[in-house]
Amino acid sequence: MNFETLLIPTLETILMTIISTLLAYIVGVPLGVILSITSKNGLKENKWINLPLGLFVNIMRSVPCLLLMIILLPLTRSIFLKGTGAWYTMIIPLFFASFGFVARIVEESLNEVDSGVIEMARSMGASTTQIIYKVLFKEAKPSLITGLAVSTISILGYTAFAYDFGAGGLIASAYSFYTNYTGNYLSYPNVWIILLVIILIVQLIQEIAILISKKVDKRRKAK
């Protein structure tokens, strides 16, 4: 195994993860906000929005990832002119498989904001938009950052399905090594190096998120 045969699948995995996470957040954050503020005793309580939206998000989350990907093949094909065979074809199914999860993670973070603070902002006549940007996002920032790490790591896990679509990435690379050296594939370093790279990526995401989250959090700052 040379540097290049490791680097390319690593980059594929990282790109799939980052771009899908980004898209999942573009859709998941507004959904999370709507879920949070329309919930019972929320800023804009509305069960006619909350219940259907919550149901939709739950359905998206309960469809097995691989099944969702199969169903989405025509959509992927219509966008990229092919449904399988390249790392970027994974972006669409990964995005669909994860935005519901992201919406719930964001909702959780926003629900942690003290209702008294929201009441205070309302008592001053703050608009809903002002409360979302100046109170909810700002007060939930540390939790939103650690939530981003949880989402990214879970999407990274989904990238394993890229193997099933010939879309590359680290896990596919490990599997193809297995098919070539079935009898004694574990006695070569290749699979172990791939495992190490994945552990490193996950650790890096987690630790950086914790570091930034602590840095921005003013609640436990010692004097």
Add this chain to the structure above:
Amino acid sequence: MSELEIKHLSKSFKDHKVLDDISLSVNKGDIYGILGLSGAGKSTLVRCINGLENFDNGEIYFKNQLIANKTLPVNNVYRRKITMIFQSFNLLEQRDVLGNVLFALEIIKAKDKEKKALEALNKVGLIDKIHNYPSELSGGQKQRVAIARALVLEPDILLSDEATSSLDPDTTSSILELLKKLNEEYGLTIIMISHQINVIESICNKVAILDNSKIVEEGEMSDVFLNPKTKIAKDLIYSDHVKTMLDDKKMIRFLFNGNLDEPLIANIVEDCNILVSIVYADTKVIDGKVYGQVVIKLPSSKKEVDVLEKYLKLHKINFEEVNK
């Protein structure tokens, strides 16, 4: 002129009536206490005044102008003339002291934000803490930040919803002192919601007692406190402690509302030559004046009682007999 007037306000949550025909009138410069046990409807009332809650009937007038009825909740213009402080302070934990005060000004897109915020922080004595975060402040300091944040909107009325209830007694006194100062120096009208009798007693000039969704007594502080008529008012004013100690002997109760600067009990002993025993006392000194109440047990001889009553009337000291 009445600063805030509430007429026949009622509100129900489903079948349960939380506010029942509430009427009260607050004048400019008043520190108006609303006293009641928890569940009496105090918080709902204050939330109606600020527009956080709608109500089913009645009207609210601000400077004789209708600002809310059942179809029209208090709008943002008036919310900023009637600002609020809370029991749990409700500070933004991710903003420093200055940032918390600036928040109020950002909401209204004010000019000269920083200058106004610093002025407000100066009024509450926190100018040396502007870059500290709430987690680095004591409870009293947090409430001062909240007061500054409420003041920076230049309100006519400050609504205090149990603002001292989570503070220790010393800190409570210092916050009450600050509110009193703001009332005296800037003519700020204050509405104090509290279940703590000593809080209401120490700074309010008027009081309404709320029980079971209704106002049961209302008026000048000294009138209501020296002559409570309803059972709930008596219960609130004489603590349980006194009730259990009442026996067949006569007792009288004095209310100190800052107007007495002589040692009353010592004078009674000295001038009338009567030995009285103190059954209950709850007084504190604010700004060198005594606030609170003392209940004394009267001597048993009829003659001595007459002497004492004459003495008290002569010195124009407010007192009342404590009945079971």
